[in-house]
Amino acid sequence: MNSSYIWKFLGVALILYSLVFGLLIPLKPGIVAVSPSIANGGDTISLAYTAYNVDYSAIDASKINAWLLFDEGKDILADKIEVLSANEANAIFRLPLLSELDQSVVSSTLVVSDPQHGYALLPSALGIRPKKSNGSLSGLSIKYDTPDVHKVKGVSFPFRNILQETIRNTYYHVPLWFSMIILFAISAFYSATYLRRRDSRSDLYAVAYAEFATVLGILGLLTGAIWARFTWGAFWSWDIKQFTSAVALLIYFAYFILRSSVADQDKRARLTSSYNIFAFAMLIPLLFIVPRLTDSLHPGNGGNPAMGGEDLDQTMRWVFYPAVVGWILLGMWVSQLKARYLIIQRKIEDKFII
Amino acid sequence: MEEIFVQSGKMGVVIAVIAAIFIGLVIYLVRLDRKISQWEDQNKTNTYG
Numbered sequence: 001m002n003s004s005y006i007w008k009f010l011g012v013a014l015i016l017y018s019l020v021f022g023l024l025i026p027l028k029p030g031i032v033a034v035s036p037s038i039a040n041g042g043d044t045i046s047l048a049y050t051a052y053n054v055d056y057s058a059i060d061a062s063k064i065n066a067w068l069l070f071d072e073g074k075d076i077l078a079d080k081i082e083v084l085s086a087n088e089a090n091a092i093f094r095l096p097l098l099s100e101l102d103q104s105v106v107s108s109t110l111v112v113s114d115p116q117h118g119y120a121l122l123p124s125a126l127g128i129r130p131k132k133s134n135g136s137l138s139g140l141s142i143k144y145d146t147p148d149v150h151k152v153k154g155v156s157f158p159f160r161n162i163l164q165e166t167i168r169n170t171y172y173h174v175p176l177w178f179s180m181i182i183l184f185a186i187s188a189f190y191s192a193t194y195l196r197r198r199d200s201r202s203d204l205y206a207v208a209y210a211e212f213a214t215v216l217g218i219l220g221l222l223t224g225a226i227w228a229r230f231t232w233g234a235f236w237s238w239d240i241k242q243f244t245s246a247v248a249l250l251i252y253f254a255y256f257i258l259r260s261s262v263a264d265q266d267k268r269a270r271l272t273s274s275y276n277i278f279a280f281a282m283l284i285p286l287l288f289i290v291p292r293l294t295d296s297l298h299p300g301n302g303g304n305p306a307m308g309g310e311d312l313d314q315t316m317r318w319v320f321y322p323a324v325v326g327w328i329l330l331g332m333w334v335s336q337l338k339a340r341y342l343i344i345q346r347k348i349e350d351k352f353i354i
Numbered sequence: 355m356e357e358i359f360v361q362s363g364k365m366g367v368v369i370a371v372i373a374a375i376f377i378g379l380v381i382y383l384v385r386l387d388r389k390i391s392q393w394e395d396q397n398k399t400n401t402y403g
Contacts, residue, residue: 164364165367222378223374226371334382
């Protein structure tokens with residue numbers, strides 16, 4: 001095999017790897033719905049919940065623990081669990097009065113855990129209205145022992161309440177942007193090389209790289225919009241990062257329009273090479289600085305952490321980073337094909353037509 | 355329609371995203387293929403002349 005194919009096949013293999021493992025590895029268990037969502041302090045309630053990625057038909061109900069977790073760090077353990085179906089159960093809670101709390105509603109997180117599936121949680125699952133009393137039963141001071149939190153066995157991805165299975169899009173949507181940025185950087189590098197050497201080969205490489213980077217950017221916007229529709233609620237919500245990445249692509253559209261509007265080859269190459277370098281210089285603040293200055297729905301912007309915690313845990317990194325490398329290599333391959341085509345075209349044009 | 359995407363933990367959204375990327379790549383390749391074909395047709399005699 002020709003050695004020039006090694007990195008190309010590596011790129012394809014890494015993308016294939018991210019498809020196979022990104023789709024096959026299961027999510028951790030989660031809780032998708034609870035009812036009721038609000039109750040009064042002091043009541044005994046039956047909290048019905050629907051779990052995800054569990055099979056209660058195979059396990060003993062007495063093995064399931066459920067408890068409500070408060071910000072104060074105290075828990076209320078469910079007295080009993082009644083399994084309703086393979087993924088639904090009732091948790092019976094005797095709620096504390098919470099009379100010492102001066103809040104209209106106290107929010108609590110529902111945690112369920114069993115030895116077979118591990119734990120699952122739903123933040124802000126149940127709101128409790130504290131009941132004012134003479135203080136004979138002071139609610140949260142009743143501290144139950146925290147039951148065992150069972151570990152989720154095997155390799156799995158985090159379960160995030162709004163994302164659910166779409167957390168997998170991290171391996172398909174995000175690497176498009178990583179690859180786009182690298183390809184634009186290579187394009188700017190070729191433009192700088194052109195300005196130094198004045199060889200049309202570098203100029204054509206710069207166009208080819210910028211072109212496929214733009215394709216990846218458009219796909220990034222498109223896939224982001226599909227993802228946003230079912231998580232943020234709308235295809236386009238004028239999120240700051242949606243906006244700045246669209247502006248960055250418009251800057252590159254102008255690059256191609258500029259190229260097609262100058263007839264003279266050398267003049268076109270000189271003019272657009274300078275423009276391409278400035279376009280890349282604009283890309284950095286548009287994608288990395290401006291989105292951090294204001295509120296954003298994107299993780300990693302407006303003070304939200306990204307690349308850490310439950311949004312990208314250790315298991316996800318094992319799929320995400322290979323996908324990034326794979327998309328960069330595939331992008332380089334396609335860009336080079338286009339550049340080679342442009343170079344042959346130029347050579348033949350110079351020889352025969354003119 | 356909405357249900358297709360949201361059922362089984364919003365798995366349909368992941369499939370839609372992968373399909374969009376694949377379709378986008380194919381569109382790019384078809385356009386490149388057509389450019390090369392057009393160009394080949396124009397230069398049939400010259401290229402090998």
